[in-house]
Amino acid sequence: MLLRPLERSSNEGPELKRVYLVPNRCLGCEECIEACKREHDWVACNYIEWVNRIYPVQMVCNHCAEAPCELICPAGAIHRTETGAVVVEDDKCIGCTLCNIVCPFGIPKFSEEDRHAIKCDQCAERVAAGKEPACVEACPMKALTFAEVEDYEAERRERTARRILEVGTCLRRFVAKKES
Amino acid sequence: MVVSLLKLTYNELVEQLNDDDRIVVWTCNDCVRYCGLGGRDPLDALADRLEADGYNVIHRELCGISCNRGLVRNRQTHPATKPIYQDATVIIPLVCREGLETLAFVFKKQRIIDTVETLGLGVYSEETGMRLNVPLEETGLEPSIDGYDLAELAEQRGLHTGPFVAGQKAKAK
Numbered sequence: 001m002l003l004r005p006l007e008r009s010s011n012e013g014p015e016l017k018r019v020y021l022v023p024n025r026c027l028g029c030e031e032c033i034e035a036c037k038r039e040h041d042w043v044a045c046n047y048i049e050w051v052n053r054i055y056p057v058q059m060v061c062n063h064c065a066e067a068p069c070e071l072i073c074p075a076g077a078i079h080r081t082e083t084g085a086v087v088v089e090d091d092k093c094i095g096c097t098l099c100n101i102v103c104p105f106g107i108p109k110f111s112e113e114d115r116h117a118i119k120c121d122q123c124a125e126r127v128a129a130g131k132e133p134a135c136v137e138a139c140p141m142k143a144l145t146f147a148e149v150e151d152y153e154a155e156r157r158e159r160t161a162r163r164i165l166e167v168g169t170c171l172r173r174f175v176a177k178k179e180s
Numbered sequence: 181m182v183v184s185l186l187k188l189t190y191n192e193l194v195e196q197l198n199d200d201d202r203i204v205v206w207t208c209n210d211c212v213r214y215c216g217l218g219g220r221d222p223l224d225a226l227a228d229r230l231e232a233d234g235y236n237v238i239h240r241e242l243c244g245i246s247c248n249r250g251l252v253r254n255r256q257t258h259p260a261t262k263p264i265y266q267d268a269t270v271i272i273p274l275v276c277r278e279g280l281e282t283l284a285f286v287f288k289k290q291r292i293i294d295t296v297e298t299l300g301l302g303v304y305s306e307e308t309g310m311r312l313n314v315p316l317e318e319t320g321l322e323p324s325i326d327g328y329d330l331a332e333l334a335e336q337r338g339l340h341t342g343p344f345v346a347g348q349k350a351k352a353k
Contacts, residue, residue, distance in 0.1 A: 027210060027244070027245075028209075029209045029210050029244030029245055030209050030220070030242060030244055031209075031243070031244030031245070031251065034241075034242055034243070034244065038258055038260040038261060039260075042260075053306065054306065138244075138251075138254070140244055140245050140248055140250075140251060
């Protein structure tokens with residue numbers, strides 16, 4: 001596959017905050033989709049996929065460090081913003097759907113009405129104003145987190161450590177009871 | 181999950197509407213989806229049918245959890261939806277009793293049509309669909325591990341299994 005060389009090395013880019021999902025918290029209530037619609041003129045850029053019709057998984061653009069959509073766009077309509085989000089410039093987009101083809105998550109969608117690609121812009125205006133993306137703020141189960149990867153990893157470690165401690169404490173009590 | 185059944189048929193519902201009503205069709209997307217009353221498909225089916233019958237549906241609202249007052253109030257105050265709710269005269273809710281009371285609490289100026297009866301708590305599975313396991317006291321039913329079938333309950337109590345508009349695929353069997 002021929003790709004355009006990136007003008008900017010992704011390592012030199014800004015610290016990128018992403019939307020992370022804690023899957024076992026998600027109810028599949030689609031509040032994130034509705035929040036996205038309200039924020040973007042009633043067009044949603046995220047999805048809920050149901051695995052085995054039981055398990056909901058919220059799918060949203062990951063704003064990849066080496067974004068295939070950005071690399072392949074022949075019109076240069078997809079670029080990275082100052083906040084690190086990968087966005088489509090509507091005016092430049094020619095509607096070739098190559099971004100739809102290369103996205104490993106199937107996130108960009110083609111608007112038949114506007115004849116251009118639509119994808120998550122990570123609520124650029126909200127983030128610039130210091131807010132979280134609409135989907136994160138709306139999630140009633142707090143299944144979505146907007147964080148830098150290091151912070152997200154640290155939060156996961158802390159959460160898991162807390163659970164290990166809880167289980168360990170329970171086990172110690174159980175063992176002590178048995179032994180006594 | 182909360183188990184609910186419909187009190188009204190579609191024809192009984194439209195009897196409560198006026199020709200000049202500006203209607204919001206509202207659905208919760210949690211428990212009632214598993215009961216087969218609500219969710220995106222039943223919402224669209226009901227709104228399409230109302231529009232086909234000449235009613236003025238100005239908005240279709242899907243609220244993730246309609247018993248969450250914060251989420252409901254968010255619709256009332258969000259710049260994208262605030263004008264819609266200021267304009268609306270009636271809300272048709274596909275929600276449980278708790279959701280209905282939340283809607284009535286938040287939207288004081290609109291008529292909220294009472295469409296559902298909540299029977300208690302139940303469990304959903306792919307095999308059996310939603311079943312009622314812990315009925316409310318006023319139902320006079322005993323708690324049951326196997327659960328009560330919703331279609332049988334609806335027949336006994338003069339209620340209806342959803343959705344409002346037949347022929348739509350609902351989540352519950």
